[in-house]
Amino acid sequence: MFKRYSFLFFAIPFFASAQNNHENYVxxxxxxxxxxxxxxxxxxxxxxxxxxxxxxxxxxxxxxxxxxxxxxxxxxxxxxxxxxxxxxxxxxxxxxxxxxxxxxxxxxxxxxxxxxxxxxxxxxxxxxxxxxxxxxxxxxxxxxxxxxxxxxxxxxxxxxxxxxxxxxxxxxxxxxxxxxxxxxxxxxxxxxxxxxxxxxxxxxxxxxxxxxxxxxxxxxxxxxxxxxxxxxxxxxxxxxxxxxxxxxxxxxxxxxxxxxxxxxxxxxxxxxxxxxxxxxxxxxxxxxxxxxxxxxxxxxxxxxxxxxxxxxxxxxxxxxxELSKIAIQSKSNEEKINFYTAMYHAFINPTTYMDVDGSYRGLDQNIHKADGFTNYTTFSLWDTYRALHPFLNLIQPKRNADMINSMLAHYNQSAEHMLPVWSNSANENWCMTGYHSVPVIAEAIVEGNTQGFDANKALDACIATSSNRNYDGLNYYLDKGYIPIDKNGTAVSTTLEYAFDDWSLAQAAKKLGRMNVYNEYMKRSENFKNVFDSSVHFMRPRLSDGSFRKEFDVLTTNGQGFIEGNAWNYSLYVPHQPEQLIAMMGGKKRFVEHLDSLFTMHLPDEFFAETEDITRDGIIGNYVHGNEPSHHVAYLYNYAGMPWKTQERVRMILQKQYHTGPDGLGGNDDCGQMSAWYIFTTLGFYPMAPGSGQYSLGSPAIDGAVLQLENGKTFEVQAINQSDKNVYVKKVLLNDKPLDRLYITYNEIMNGGKLVFYMSDKK
Amino acid sequence: MFKRYSFLFFAIPFFASAQNNHENYVxxxxxxxxxxxxxxxxxxxxxxxxxxxxxxxxxxxxxxxxxxxxxxxxxxxxxxxxxxxxxxxxxxxxxxxxxxxxxxxxxxxxxxxxxxxxxxxxxxxxxxxxxxxxxxxxxxxxxxxxxxxxxxxxxxxxxxxxxxxxxxxxxxxxxxxxxxxxxxxxxxxxxxxxxxxxxxxxxxxxxxxxxxxxxxxxxxxxxxxxxxxxxxxxxxxxxxxxxxxxxxxxxxxxxxxxxxxxxxxxxxxxxxxxxxxxxxxxxxxxxxxxxxxxxxxxxxxxxxxxxxxxxxxxxxxxxxxELSKIAIQSKSNEEKINFYTAMYHAFINPTTYMDVDGSYRGLDQNIHKADGFTNYTTFSLWDTYRALHPFLNLIQPKRNADMINSMLAHYNQSAEHMLPVWSNSANENWCMTGYHSVPVIAEAIVEGNTQGFDANKALDACIATSSNRNYDGLNYYLDKGYIPIDKNGTAVSTTLEYAFDDWSLAQAAKKLGRMNVYNEYMKRSENFKNVFDSSVHFMRPRLSDGSFRKEFDVLTTNGQGFIEGNAWNYSLYVPHQPEQLIAMMGGKKRFVEHLDSLFTMHLPDEFFAETEDITRDGIIGNYVHGNEPSHHVAYLYNYAGMPWKTQERVRMILQKQYHTGPDGLGGNDDCGQMSAWYIFTTLGFYPMAPGSGQYSLGSPAIDGAVLQLENGKTFEVQAINQSDKNVYVKKVLLNDKPLDRLYITYNEIMNGGKLVFYMSDKK
Known part of the structure; x- marks a missing residue:
């Protein structure tokens, strides 16, 4: 049972922008x-x-x-x-x-x-x-x-x-x-x-x-x-x-x-x-x-x-x-509250980190001047590379480019010669795993949003970061293609994260015509295979000698080589190669059984206690929405030929995880990542693999939305006949033409246009 | 017995300036x-x-x-x-x-x-x-x-x-x-x-x-x-x-x-x-x-x-x-070592405190740029106002003016709105007593060395500093004309120091035509009288009720209201009004008896233990050269009509307190103050009251010296017939004319010329 919170509605002054026919979203x-x-x-x-x-x-x-x-x-x-x-x-x-x-x-x-x-x-x-x-x-x-x-x-x-x-x-x-x-x-x-x-x-x-x-x-x-x-x-x-x-x-x-x-x-x-x-x-x-x-x-x-x-x-x-950048149509006041509060939460972090004259403290503790960009800090990248930065790249491309400028300044000031992992007020706190500045930058390069920085130098920074052999098991990853569990406590999940980050880097290299880099990093991006035990169909900790570790528990998070997730969840963490993942997992049928079980199984209390950032109410089976590693998971059904399951799952997650009460978030908002997931999913699409230039289609949870793009164009989403029951998508038209695929692209949105979902209560 | 140290003389490369006919002083x-x-x-x-x-x-x-x-x-x-x-x-x-x-x-x-x-x-x-x-x-x-x-x-x-x-x-x-x-x-x-x-x-x-x-x-x-x-x-x-x-x-x-x-x-x-x-x-x-x-x-x-x-x-x-600014003539290698080492020690502090581009950390912890001056720190002013700054004002006037610029920057950045007491790397450590930036600035104003600063604003800073009622007993000093011993541990010596500083401020005000200020501070400068007990002819701690404290020991330093000196010494601390002091002390005869006793008495061990910064070898009777408050004392005989006693005392102090061994300093060099005393005294004159524009004559301890002044002129000192025995001055010629007084002035030196002492072994 969720507690519900009754809001008083306060008189709020009539805004200047209301003259632009915008509703008062504040x-x-x-x-x-x-x-x-x-x-x-x-x-x-x-x-x-x-x-x-x-x-x-x-x-x-x-x-x-x-x-x-x-x-x-x-x-x-x-x-x-x-x-x-x-x-x-x-x-x-x-x-x-x-x-x-x-x-x-x-x-x-x-x-x-x-x-x-x-x-x-x-x-x-x-x-x-x-x-x-x-x-x-x-x-x-x-x-x-x-x-x-x-x-x-x-x-x-x-x-x-x-x-x-x-x-x-x-x-x-x-x-x-x-x-x-x-x-x-x-x-x-x-x-x-x-x-x-x-x-x-x-x-x-x-x-x-x-x-x-x-x-x-x-x-x-x-x-x-x-x-x-x-x-x-x-x-x-x-x-x-x-x-x-x-x-x-x-x-x-x-x-x-x-x-x-x-x-x-x-x-x-x-x-x-x-x-x-x-x-x-x-x-x-x-x-x-x-x-x-x-x-x-x-x-x-x-x-x-x-x-x-x-x-x-x-x-x-x-x-x-800022809120006017997306004008939603909804009959539900609660939906508007959820949506605009998610927008609000998505637009708090990263934070401005410079004075009005552009001066700021750098990672080297010297005072620098931001030349032509706004310098930001508070990059919680393990969380935010998934949906927050893709969201900003779409709806706030100038800011997102400035954030990348800030990351590059951080890189230039870094004694370790690395892009930020978690940038905290002129400090790196190294929090969490991977080098997820890379997909943020890669996505911007792939999609051509490189205002204020040199794309090739940015790619060089990504390469340098992903080549630091002293960093978190990277030497093993480079030498063996995986991180051994006897060498590193998060060996499996970090291998998987590196593989995804490498894939995104390869996409940026391809865009820039640097095919040697592309080929090298595409090869690295296959490393997810090296921690997959095909005998049990799970990602599994592996020892230095190449063998899979005997002790293995697919439900526990602790001591299994994963971070904030168990093998059941992390075995799905190949966002860049879902087809390969599905094949590896034994084909679509078996894969969907695994996916279904994730959402429906009962996670015993002993394992629940290990999950972080989530309440019992907030958990859905073994799917822990408060922990980011599974944020793309509900969209994987699309790739297994069962998009209706994506559609019903994402609607269920929206329903269960986001409410208008003080307890309305099922887990840490994580600097806006939880909110960005909500926004994308509510709009009906989600960036499953940042750097792909694609958004996987889900089930829009509102009647419509108009995205006011920075280039002056608008992109409209309509969800015809949408309701709590009508969660299934029967047909999609992009600019009045039927869409014969389960994704749309960044460019299609940025070109402006209209995406119309026809909704139904039938699968 | 002093240990003597044998120096090896090293080959030192021939200097460029040796071509300017200068000896290698290094x-x-x-x-x-x-x-x-x-x-x-x-x-x-x-x-x-x-x-x-x-x-x-x-x-x-x-x-x-x-x-x-x-x-x-x-x-x-x-x-x-x-x-x-x-x-x-x-x-x-x-x-x-x-x-x-x-x-x-x-x-x-x-x-x-x-x-x-x-x-x-x-x-x-x-x-x-x-x-x-x-x-x-x-x-x-x-x-x-x-x-x-x-x-x-x-x-x-x-x-x-x-x-x-x-x-x-x-x-x-x-x-x-x-x-x-x-x-x-x-x-x-x-x-x-x-x-x-x-x-x-x-x-x-x-x-x-x-x-x-x-x-x-x-x-x-x-x-x-x-x-x-x-x-x-x-x-x-x-x-x-x-x-x-x-x-x-x-x-x-x-x-x-x-x-x-x-x-x-x-x-x-x-x-x-x-x-x-x-x-x-x-x-x-x-x-x-x-x-x-x-x-x-x-x-x-x-x-x-x-x-x-x-x-x-x-x-x-x-x-x-730097050393070439004074070329001395001496038959004694030891004398040259003492003299140029004193010059060396006098030119170490204050220290440069800015980067090559002029930026420095201010007292407010902000980064400032020194505009048109070199910023300095390490101002140990309780020591250095006496002789070091007068020496710099004479031989390094540009640097001394820059030091004043630095003091004024300190003042502008001071939360207490005060000039430095002891400036230590963007910090004020408040060490010792008085507000002795004032005589340093006053002297420069009086002598017209105000390069780079506004003399009136500098005087305003002096006035503000000497008006901070929260500072070290100043409220009592202003209200009662003295600091009561029941209110402040250094009540007597601080009263005396304030009185001198106020006199110097008055001189600067007079120079600038600000006669109201002059009159006010001249009045304040008489406050030394308020701690003088004429019944015993000593400066003496006084209580809030106006009475002199009963407990009084003229030899002990502790608990008597003095700092680094006892009543015997501090009773002579009226450098600005020696004639009044002499009268107050009971006339010249009695005054000279007091002075003589200072140098000749035996200070019992219990009192010696209280003196600071001095060795038993270094003490001369009750005269503690290592403690600055008596640095002017030997020159007081001049004002009692017995200049020969000044002459023999200063030569004795030079002999006893300065040697060429590692133990060659009788007390702390105190950021160059001890060395500056040596230099002045060796040259034959000393700034008894900085701000007076005058130097009291003593007994030159070298055969001659040429001062290379910054204005391009030279001032030459000759000591005819000078020797360890011939310490008495029979006659003095300034620019070939007999000098009928016991001082020369700053302006006489700066105008260039020649000062000739005729020395003798007869008083």
Whole structure:
């Protein structure tokens, strides 16, 4: 049973773009979706691909307790859990839907009464500065968040620009009002994560500083400039650093009170005010990856005034512009909510990572200037190469090309001479497996979207990345054609991922006429065969001596050479050669039996416990939608001659995995990958093998959609007679001509036109 | 008894400037002077005012042992102690003669044999990588240092440019040769001082990185680029960090060996080579306060080639050029050694603190560009306002003006809106007392040396600095005219220092016609009277209620309201109003009795123990030359009508406090202040009250000198009939006219001319 969440519909101002005959799509965005349980989304304010994600943190659970991993921290990847009853404060950076985390920089909390400088506990909020709150008093919209802090009777409102978080706090009358700036707080914090923090009081309305952390990003800096709408009358801080610091003649100052320059590992500062009943204190909080001067430059460029509503309206207008790129027709309000919230979630990460003048911190920790492109970070590529980047390549090709420019800058700055695996604020965290920058770049090359970069140099970067013999079993892969399980814990899945990435690289090489590269990488792309045990028809861990390992369990994820998936799922991971896969699996009949069983079997609890990022409600048989490796799987029926099974499965997944409640995501949104899957699948097609230039057809779940393409053309999807029951596609017309295949191409969409599905309840 | 040190005289190449009829002065520079006991000088390589001071460290004693201050650390302010038998390595930054310390960045050590990655102990060097050495195999010249590392049979040679340390190691034949790069090592290190270190292997001859420390400089960064003349065949590191670090997918790499990107709190790296007998491996090690890219820029700009001797010759030529500014005549080789080594020590600090393109890290931690001036740091102003800056203002006016430009930049970047107290690499460490940027700036304004800055704005900065009521008792000083001892530990001496600084500010205001300021600060400058107890004729601690504190000991330094001096000494600290002081002290006779007693009394051991920076040999009665507050004292006899006593005292101090041995400095050189005192006094005059435009006459200790002034003029000093016995001045001619006063002026010198002393052995 799913809990359903009733949304209040707020009056939203009439948008400029509504004059372009667009519906107000912002009204359908519900940032609260995914904030309960496994979604790991955040409800706060951000603009599309913004540097700032200003959002409430309901807890700041330490990563470790008594030196050991604290499993509770996992819930707080985005800082907020819907079931929590208290808010600790509002911090400025959050990932959307990750399964490990970082960030939560610069937590701000308004309070009244006796000053408290520790957060307190959820069970006893009065032990610190945190406040209880109620969802009844909470509003979460695109780039707008509002909540009443019950304890203080303070109304908190948040909005943002790309680089500036804008706070508006409505206070009660108080002679003892405070704004706390907590430089210690952070997501996935542990002792020693804060490497250094620094704070300067520039004057009585301006504060600057930075935070340096050693977390998921190993050497990470973030700078800020914080501007108050009203002068504070006093300020101070408490230094919680355990670290020994040379004091010497610093002792002459009382640094705890009204001293303008504080530095240390663990610091919380406060600013005192007197407020009238209903008085608003506003804060503009600008970020920069480069310096406090640049943060101030960003602040002045993006948020020169103090009109909160104007900033909010401008932010929501940005969202409206982005959301308008796909206008869907649906009778269902819930469908619109799901769709536009998916669009919203797809347009949060990657994030802008440069100042308004183009300067940014590079992977080499030097300051660079982005020359002719917007620099981005937050590339969760193991997730997002599958559907998010293909989606951006289609609907945001300029941004996607800039993301590739950013990846190439990362490559140029990389000591390992590699494209990003997981790019996190001028750091590589190496998270997950494969070299999935390659399919993102390959797809762009294949489809000719190479704005701002040299395709051949980009291909060279892909070749260099996939040739680093020190990287994750790649030497074995190159020498033996597979990674032995006795050498590498993810031997099988990584072999499969490399094979797919290599295939995509080959497609780009072919496009560029580099046939030697094409031939070499096509050969490599066959390596999936080397981990397939034809005697059992499963992908299977193999030893260095060439034999398959005797111990083998097709349902367990742990210790079998796979990552976030078991053999049952990963045996289907050959997205680039489905025909070969089907033949290898024993032909279409046997293959479909395997596929069917995936969706229908009961996964025993012992194995379910191993799956990550998914709830029991969210699992479909042994198909774990919250884990990406099977995202293409439902489309494989197309290649086995049973497209109706693709059609019914994808509709079932849409139904089961996406809802409009806070628990509406069946697993981590994973920086928009889950949402991009939803968008493609809802539109009726999916990029099974990025780099192919093709989208496999599924079953559109809406009545129609108009895609506004960046080249000025439109591509329309119609689903005639579509309903929850009419999930089967009887006929497809592309530009009024019958389509005799189960895919459409990137070029067909980009040329503009119309794709009409005729739907039925009959297989 | 003093130990005397026999210098070997090395053949030094004939200098270009020798063609300008200058003697080779570099031959007289003995950097080893002051490396034994209290001098706190370093023997290694540096160019004048260079960013790099590449020098051997004989120990890296921790600042704390078991959480308590380790008094042994004091000996290692400059990293090297002459009595030590082992060398740990060669690091790139050292203060000259400080009494607290920092730096010692990036220790490099060549070794052969089994790799060891800990330094070992002095008593058991084989327990680590350090090597025994002998002074017999050691050569220390200006910008050149050579030593044989006995354990490894490696000859180490060092030289430098302004921003690049140049190493040349001559190896024996070895299949197992190493260069260790120790990022943990540092001077005045303690756990937690290293905040972060970072290392990148760019290729097999280039390494970059940085070190961030929290020491005397609280938030200090230094970046490097390290270039090898020969590719290393392997490399690795050991991470000694205690701090918990997120490892995650970093685990997939073996980061200890041949992995190109290392970060953490405590790291030592190594680079492996095979060497032939006598093979030289050279290293160019460039620094930058800004970034690794800038370090590389500095490297390429200053040291493009690999010719060690060429770099050394160029560095020594720079020294020759600087030393040639004063050509002395002396029959004594020792005198020349003392004089040119003093010149050398006076021209080490302040240090250049910007990259070749003018960019530097500001006090606000932002990157700035020095516009039209060279930016400097290492301002130890409590020491250097007395004689070093007056000396630079005379003989290096352009540099001194640039130093003031640097102070004003510091002021503009200061959160406290103050000029520097002790500027340490983009940090203020607040060391010592007073606001002695003021007399440095005031003197330059009074004497018209204001190149590159606006004198009125500079005066405004002085006024703002001396008006910060939060600073060190200044509120009491402003309200009561003195600082009460119950409010401030250095109440008396700080009152006296403020009074002098205020007087100098008044002189600058007068020069600029700002008579209101002049009048206000002249009034403030009389505050010395408020801590003078006329009933006992001593400066004395006073309580908030206006009464003098009952407990009073004129000989003890501790707890009496003075810093680095007792009441006996500090009662003479009114350099700006000696006539008033004499009157206050009871007239000339009584005053001279006090002065005489200072030099002749025996300071009991219990009080001697409290003096800092001085050896028993170095003390003269109760006069502690190693502590600066009495540096003007010997000249006070002039104002009491007994100039012959000034003359004999200053000669006695020169004799007792300055020698050519490693122990040749009687106290810390204090960033050149002790050396500047020596130079002035040897020349026969001394700036008793900087800002007065006057120099008090003493007794020249050489036969003559020619000062080559920056304006192209020369000023000649002759001391007719001067000898160790003929210390008394019978007559002085300035430009052939009898001088009927006991001072000369800045303008008289700068106008060029000749000052002739006629010396005698009669008073």
């Amino acid at each position: 009204q359908y965005v519900k940032p609260i979706i995914g904030t309960q349980r496994m979604g790991h989304t955040f409800p706060g304010a951000t603009v599309p691909f913004g540097m700032v994600q200003l959002s409430p943190d309901t807890d700041t659970i330490p990563y470790e307790m008594n030196g050991k991993y604290n499993p509770d921290v996992y819930k707080y990847c985005a800082g907020y859990q819907y079931d929590d009853k208290t808010i600790v404060g509002f911090s400025h950076t959050h990932f959307n839907g990750t399964g490990h985390s970082d960030l939560g920089d610069f937590l701000v909390m308004p309070t009244v009464g006796a000053l408290q400088l520790n957060p307190g506990t959820a069970s006893d909020p009065a032990s610190g500065f945190r406040s209880p709150f109620s969802h009844d008093n909470e509003v979460a919209e695109a780039d707008y968040y509002k909540v009443k802090l019950d304890r203080y009777n303070i109304l908190a409102e948040l909005t943002s620009t790309t680089r500036v978080g804008f706070h508006q706090y409505t206070f009660p009358k108080s002679d003892n009002a405070h704004i706390i700036l907590d430089l210690m707080s952070g997501i996935y914090n542990y002792e020693g994560k804060n490497v250094w923090t620094y704070l300067r009081i520039e004057n009585d309305t301006l504060v600057t500083g930075f935070r340096q952390t050693n977390g998921w990003g190993r050497t990470r800096y973030l700078y800020f400039a914080m501007s108050f709408s009203k002068p504070f009358i006093a300020y101070g801080n408490k230094n919680f650093s355990k670290q020994q610091v040379y004091r010497g003649f610093w002792r002459r100052w009382d640094q705890s009170k009204n001293f303008p320059e504080i530095a240390g590992q663990q610091i919380r500062a406060y600013f005192d005010f007197k407020t009238e009943e209903g008085e608003k204190i506003k804060i503009k909080f600008a970020l920069s990856p480069v310096s406090t001067n640049n943060a101030l430059m960003n602040l002045r460029a993006e948020a020169p005034g103090w009109d909160f509503d104007a900033v909010k309206n401008a932010g929501q207008q940005q969202w409206q512009n | 031959q007289y520079v003995k950097p080893i002077i002051g490396t034994q006991r209290m001098g706190h000088t370093f023997p290694g390589a540096t160019v004048p005012f260079g960013m790099v001071q590449l020098s051997p460290d004989t120990d890296t004693i921790p600042y704390e042992m078991n959480g308590k201050y380790n008094p042994d650390v004091y000996k290692y302010c400059a990293g090297y102690q002459y009595d030590d038998k082992t060398i740990v390595g060669f690091s790139h930054t050292h203060f000259n003669g400080t009494g607290h310390s920092d730096l010692g960045d990036f220790l490099v050590m060549p070794t052969v044999g089994a790799l060891q990655l800990n330094p070992g102990t002095a008593s058991d060097p084989a327990s680590g990588f350090r090597s025994p050495f002998s002074h017999d195999n050691e050569v220390a010249e200006a910008d050149y240092y050579k030593v044989k590392l006995d354990r490894y049979n490696i000859l180490a040679e060092l030289t430098s440019t302004t921003r690049v340390g140049f190493h040349q190691y001559t190896f024996p034949k070895s299949d197992n040769a190493h260069i260790i790069l120790d990022l943990m090592s540092g001077i005045y290190n303690y756990e937690g001082k290293n905040v972060w270190t970072y290392l990148r292997i760019e290729n097999d001859t280039l390494v970059t990185g940085f070190r961030q420390t929290n020491g005397w400089g609280r938030t200090r960064y230094l970046y490097f680029a390290m270039s090898f003349s020969k590719p290393f065949i392997a490399y690795g590191n050991k991470n000694f960090s205690k701090q918990q670090v997120y490892r995650g997918f970093w685990r997939r790499w073996d980061q200890s060996k041949n992995f190109p990107e290392i970060a953490g709190q405590q790291i030592r790296a190594y680079f492996d080579f095979k060497t032939e007998e006598g093979e030289k491996i050279k290293i160019k090690f460039a620094l930058s306060p800004v970034s690794t890219n800038n370090a590389l820029m500095n490297l390429r700009a200053e040291a493009p080639g690999w010719d060690f001797d060429a770099v050394k010759n160029a560095g020594q030529q720079q020294w020759q050029n």
